[in-house]
Amino acid sequence: MLTSMLAFDIAQFFPSLNHCLLSLILGKAGFDLKVINFFSNYLVNRKTSYFWNNFSSNLFDINVGVGQESALSPILSALYLFPFLHILEKHLKILDLKISILSFINDSLLILQSKSFHFSNACLFSSYNVASQLLSKFYLLVEHLKTKVFYFSRLHGSFNPPPLDLSSVSRSSLVPKDTWRYLGFIFNRRLSFHQHIDFYANKAISTVKCMKILGNSIRGLNL
Numbered sequence: 001m002l003t004s005m006l007a008f009d010i011a012q013f014f015p016s017l018n019h020c021l022l023s024l025i026l027g028k029a030g031f032d033l034k035v036i037n038f039f040s041n042y043l044v045n046r047k048t049s050y051f052w053n054n055f056s057s058n059l060f061d062i063n064v065g066v067g068q069e070s071a072l073s074p075i076l077s078a079l080y081l082f083p084f085l086h087i088l089e090k091h092l093k094i095l096d097l098k099i100s101i102l103s104f105i106n107d108s109l110l111i112l113q114s115k116s117f118h119f120s121n122a123c124l125f126s127s128y129n130v131a132s133q134l135l136s137k138f139y140l141l142v143e144h145l146k147t148k149v150f151y152f153s154r155l156h157g158s159f160n161p162p163p164l165d166l167s168s169v170s171r172s173s174l175v176p177k178d179t180w181r182y183l184g185f186i187f188n189r190r191l192s193f194h195q196h197i198d199f200y201a202n203k204a205i206s207t208v209k210c211m212k213i214l215g216n217s218i219r220g221l222n223l
Contacts, residue, residue, distance in 0.1 A: 003152040004120040006110040006128055006164070007182060010135065011143035013106035014073055015065035017080050018139040019043045025083055039076070064139070077105060084138050091130050099127045104183060117151075121164050124149065129169050144170030150180040152189055159189060 010016075022043070026036045046062040066073040085101060092099050102109040110127045114120040132142045149164045164174040179195050180187045186196035 001154070002114050002117065002120060004112045004114065004124055005150045005152075005180075006124045007148045007150070007180075008108055008110075008128065008131070009143040009146040010106040010108070011141045013140065014068045014077065016140055017066050017077065018064055021139065022076060022080055025079060028083070029079065042072075074105065080138070084134060084140075088131055088134055091134065092127055095126060095130070097123050097127055099123060107183070109182075117162055120151075121162065124164060125166060125169070128166060132169055142170070144172060147172075147174060148180065149174040149176050150187070150189075151176055152187075152191060154190065 019040075023036060023040050026039060043066070047059040048062050049059050050057040066076050081103060085103060089101060092101075098112060100111040102111060108131075110124060110131070112120055112123050112127075114123070128142075128147075135142060144166070147166070147170065151159075151161045153159055161176045163176070166172055166174060178188060186193075186199055188195055
């Protein structure tokens with residue numbers, strides 16, 4: 001059995017959330033009118049300026065987006081993405097694409113199990129195309145340059161998965177890699193986690209050696 005994954009990012013996610021659409025989503029989700037009015041007022045009359053060394057620009061009005069350091073931004077982003085994921089699942093079900101969806105803020109995964117590379121790539125391409133078109137209706141765009149494809153397999157011997165052709169959608173063709181890093185974890189095709197353990201073990205050893213150099217009997221870190 002072959003497990004295929006297609007990872008894609010939403011470009012400029014927090015700065016791109018549409019205020020009018022967000023208020024509409026909150027209304028459709030059944031929130032109380034007071035809550036809807038609060039967020040409608042919370043998102044208006046925002047301004048920003050740009051700094052570069054000693055230069056600072058004038059203030060500009062912000063008609064879209066939520067603050068990236070605000071405690072409310074993850075909640076608003078989850079509410080904003082919920083209808084997108086719901087509609088995407090419906091579209092994939094209508095097209096009879098057996099795709100699972102996993103989303104972490106602006107990082108999303110399309111997951112498929114199959115016995116054929118050809119079938120797997122065809123399903124991933126169709127799903128990616130549907131997701132890209134649907135995101136544009138939510139005033140969001142896929143950051144195609146960060147899109148990656150990866151395959152897990154228990155097959156012994158040589159393992160040479162073909163590239164995934166996305167040229168008609170993103171003008172690129174994705175070549176699968178031997179290892180893949182996602183949300184701090186390093187995966188290989190057989191899920192042995194050898195590369196993940198080696199990376200973090202070496203990182204820990206390097207940190208300890210640096211601490212030893214910085215600490216001595218006269219000054220520096222306490223031994």
